[in-house]
Amino acid sequence: NAGVTQTPKFQVLKTGQSMTLQCAQDMNHNSMYWYRQDPGMGLRLIYYSASEGTTDKGEVPNGYNVSRLNKREFSLRLESAAPSQTSVYFCASSPGLAPDTQYFGPGTRLTVL
């Protein structure tokens, strides 16, 4: 079972470059999420999509945009990358009904120089 897949696994950008992180799930989940993980800070929610057709800001949305392309896919875009966006990015999905278990992808390690 694929579960939640993310591409790419690694990426190095220069300051000011743009890129899109892709995420797809094959579990027919309603809700999808993007997190960033930084040392000592746990996981912080960037954006989420409670259901197909909706997106909302999380705790740290500045510098990011998202698109819920369809029920399966949820992408995260960095329009003008900054060194502060160097992080590990995780996509997750969940059925969307309480109590909700989130299922995580393997992550994308992004370095911005």
Place this chain on the structure above:
Amino acid sequence: AQSVTQLGSHVSVSEGALVLLRCNYSSSVPPYLFWYVQYPNQGLQLLLKYTSAATLVKGINGFEAEFKKSETSFHLTKPSAHMSDAAEYFCAVSPGNTGFQKLVFGTGTRLLVSP
């Protein structure tokens, strides 16, 4: 609003020793509580969750956690550590009601297991 505090960014135990990872929560409504584990270079996976059915929750790999409302705690334990338990552990909370919910994660505790 919900929040989680994990005491100790690192915990070291010997193989065979008791594992105790601490988690205290704050929630304005009865919560749902979760423990996730992250092995090196992987995503998070669910260990166990409390959903008000029983205060002692058993999870995978021999872990369990007890919900104590009076102490606002949900500590994770395992009687005997194994080398394969070395990982980072995250406690998370969400409001214990119906409908869509977001998780709030703690900052994580890295478990180190020595031979």
